[in-house]
Amino acid sequence: MSESVSSLMAPPSTWEEFTEGLWKRNPVFVMVLGMCPTLAVTVTAMNSLSMGIATTFVLAASCFLVSLMRKMIPKEVRIATYIVIIATFVTVTDYAIQAISLDLYEALGAYIQLIVANCLVLGRAEAHAARTPPVEATMNAIGMGLGFTLSLVMIGGVREILGAGAFFGIPLFGEHFQPWVVMVLPPGGFFVMAGWLLLFSILRRRSQMKADAASVEAADALKTSGACHGA
Amino acid sequence: MARESLAQILLTTILSGNFVLAMFLGMCPFLGVTHSVAVAFPLGLATTFVIIIASLSAYLLNWVLGLAHLEFLRLICYIVVIASAVQLVEMYVKKHYPPLFRALGIYLPLITTNCAVLGVALFQTARDYDFMQSLTFAVGGGIGFTLALTLLASVRERVELADVPEAVQGTVLVLMLAGVLSLAFMGFAGLGG
Incomplete structure (x- = not known):
């Protein structure tokens, strides 16, 4: 993101808080947090998207509240307090999804309520929101949530395309496709999930190798130029 | 749903509906602490123990909340009561069975935040199990969890010496092994109805 855009959107620090979770510290692919919903509900892209949005809401709302109350919560009972806060928002989400779409509610089942046991939410509340002012904490939580949603849709999309020949319910390959x-x-x-991680690991190794080769080349060039100068 | 026989529930939760490999509950310990069988097996047993306690307290709690028409408090109550119950058990075990406490000690508090524990409570409520069914579901789930953890740990011990490309090592390898195990467990589908 270029300087001008980041200063337009928000103060740089807040913008950085926001983008951190999107890719660089993606909760699923980099930190490997919240694996239960990641693997359980990503049968279709639609389910993944809804799960991601639900988790983002819970994450943002609880991080905001935790951050707001961070000076009031005694240290000894902080985890219990966080859990009660998270459970409250999960209950809200659970009833909201039930009201919006019963089909979706049945597809996601108990996994909506299991957001409460998602290590991502408690982890962010404890590690970040408890020591950051509300605005930054919320921005970071939304970024993390969107990163989580993105990786869920990436997994769910691949599974739906290969397993059902469709994307967001739209058939892709015609009727002769063997799912x-x-x-x-x-x-x-x-x-x-293993495939995505493997792809990232290969890409990371390749770019690292390229960087190594570049630095070796630069060193060689330096050496030869030095030798030329010496001659 | 409520008419499933106990044997059916037990077989399903251990094999074809395994908590870890088919329902993706308790992924964190499954991926995190399966380096060796010596750690995985006791952890599985400790989790089984906690799952049974959680199931019993959730059953009682659901009954109480049902009487008071406070179903919307279910999730909050479950998680608070399960966490406190585990804490109580921990204190009791610490006082009366120190050797057992030393064996389980490190894991007990960690298990409280395991989704398998809360998952048992939520699934048994969602499926309307009666008391015996809930208990069987919890026992089966615990055995299945222990089985999956021990199996993955033993596979990982074998693979330790194999020549694996560097890009595949770490989480990728564990996920692939878990996928193969899960594929094997799919073969049990249909067993026990």
């Missing part, structure tokens, strides 16, 4: 059923079954979750 790869394993991908929408539990093992598919493990395999797709």
Whole structure:
């Protein structure tokens, strides 16, 4: 993000707080947090998106409240307090989804309520919101939540395309497509997640190798130029 | 749903509906502490113990909340009561069975935040299980959890010596192994109805 845009949107620090969770410290792919919903509900892209939005809401709301109350909460009972705060927002989300779409509610099932046990939410409340002012904490939480949503949709999208031949319910391959059923079954979750992580690991190694090669080349160039000068 | 027999529930939760490999509950310890069987097996047993306590307290709690028509407080009550119950058990075990406490000690508090524990409570409520069914569900879930953890740990011990490309090592390898295990457990589908 260029300087001018970041200063337009918000003060740089807040903007950095926001983008941190999106990619650089992505909760799923980098920190490997909140694996239960990541693997359980990513059968279709739609389910993944709704789960991501629900988690983002819970994360942002609880981080805001935790940050607001961070000076009032005694240290000894802070975890219990955080859990009660999170559970309250999860209950709100649970009833809201039930009211908005019963189909979605049945598809996600108990996993909506399990957001309360998602290590991502408690982890961010404890590690970040408890020591940051409300605005920054909320921005960071929203960024983290969107990063979480993004990775969920990436996993869910692949599983839906391979396992059902569709994306967000829109068929892609015509009627002769033979669905790869394993991908929408539990093992598919493990395999797709492993595939994404493998891809990132290969890319990271490649860019690292390129950087190493560049530095070696630069050193060589320096050496030869030095040698030329010496001659 | 409520008419499932106990044997059916037990078989399903251990094999085809395994908590870890089919329902993705308790992924953190599954990926995190399965380096060796010596750690994974006791952790599985400790979790089984906590799951049973959680299931019993959730059953009682659900009954009380049902009487008072306060169902919307269910989630908050579950998590608070389960956490306190585990704390109580921890204190009791610490006072009366010190060797057992030393064996479980480190894990007990960690298990409280395991989604498998809360998951048992939520799923048994969602499926309207009666008391015996809930208990069977919890026991089966615990055994299944222990089984999955021990299996993955033993596979990881074997793979330790194998020549694995560097890019695949770490979480990627564990996820792939878990996928294969999960695929194997899918083979049990249909067993026990």
